[in-house]
Amino acid sequence: MxxxxxxxxxxxxxxxWQPERHYDRVIGEARRREMFAAVDLHAMNDRVDQGENFLAMVQECAAAYPAFHDEIMLWHDDWLHMASxxxxxxxxxxxxxxxxxxxxxxxxxxxxxxxxxxxxxxxxxxxxxxxxxxxxxxxxxxxxxxxxxxxxxxxxxxxxxxxxxxxxxxxxxxxxxxxxxxxxxxxxxxxxxxxxxxxxxxxxxxx
CATH class of the missing domain: 3.40.50.1000 (HAD superfamily/HAD-like)
Known part of the structure; x- marks a missing residue:
């Protein structure tokens, strides 16, 4: 047809859309690999894609993983750098x-x-x-x-x-x-x- x-x-x-690439630039590949192994950031983002509030989801995830709090918050603060x-x-x-x-x-x-x-x-x-x-x-x-x-x-x-x-x-x-x-x-x-x-x-x- x-x-x-x-x-x-x-x-x-x-x-x-390459979040890992941006994190490698900002925090280094080793730290990024450690974080992504510990935290399912893509699952967090799936919830955003399903309609949940962007900032609230990132803050919730950051609070749940205090060892990576500042890095996780970059998902919100640096989002345009990841989507580029x-x-x-x-x-x-x-x-x-x-x-x-x-x-x-x-x-x-x-x-x-x-x-x-x-x-x-x-x-x-x-x-x-x-x-x-x-x-x-x-x-x-x-x-x-x-x-x-x-x-x-x-x-x-x-x-x-x-x-x-x-x-x-x-x-x-x-x-x-x-x-x-x-x-x-x-x-x-x-x-x-x-x-x-x-x-x-x-x-x-x-x-």
Whole structure:
């Protein structure tokens, strides 16, 4: 079926999301490894993505692990440094799809407050035709219900949706619902897929 909407994940598709890399720069790799072995910071962040308050979650985690209190608080205080930089070619693909009249949606595991922090830094996050942000939805990928909510809201058939995400589990869950999918491992492959689908010219895709 012809693609009627292209759906972008955000983290590691449009914006690099590498908390470990930032911690390595700030506190050193050895200390970062020690902390991440002791504290499940990604589980904490999952709660933020499910809609819980960003600052409250980080403060709760920091209080539970006083040996790493100051380092854990950096998850809040340095968040923009962890969610950076933008991936320019992916942003160009987003904008050129919209310029060509293709509907473009976001579907991302993202907190309510963190998305508000990101918007001024990354204006393209406000350029989607529809944005499905897990913190607002109260559910995260790869739960099948988040894909069902997207389908119900946009009114398009699953087979007409083309979804790019960097995580295999998220892609598999979408494919089970009948979505067309692309496992993102860099903007060049994504650009090539969009050209193959007839959604962009090679020039517009930067190929």
């Amino acid at each position: 012809a693609v009627q909407a292209v759906i972008f994940d955000i983290g590691n598709v449009l914006i690099e 930089p933008a991936i320019p070619q992916s942003v160009t693909l987003l904008r050129n799809l919209r310029r060509r009249g293709v509907a473009v949606f976001a579907l991302s595991n993202f907190g309510v407050e963190t998305f508000e922090i990101a918007l001024p830094e990354y204006p393209f996050l406000g350029e989607f035709d529809r944005s499905y942000i897990s913190g607002h939805m109260g559910i995260t990928k790869p739960d099948p219900q988040i894909y069902a909510q997207v389908e119900a809201d946009c009114g398009l058939s699953p087979e007409s949706l083309l979804f790019a995400d960097d995580r295999v589990d998220n892609i598999k869950a979408a494919a089970k619902r009948g979505w067309q999918t692309h496992l993102f491992d860099g903007p060049e492959g994504w650009a090539d897929r969009l050209v193959q689908e007839g959604l962009l010219s090679k020039e517009d895709a930067g190929l």
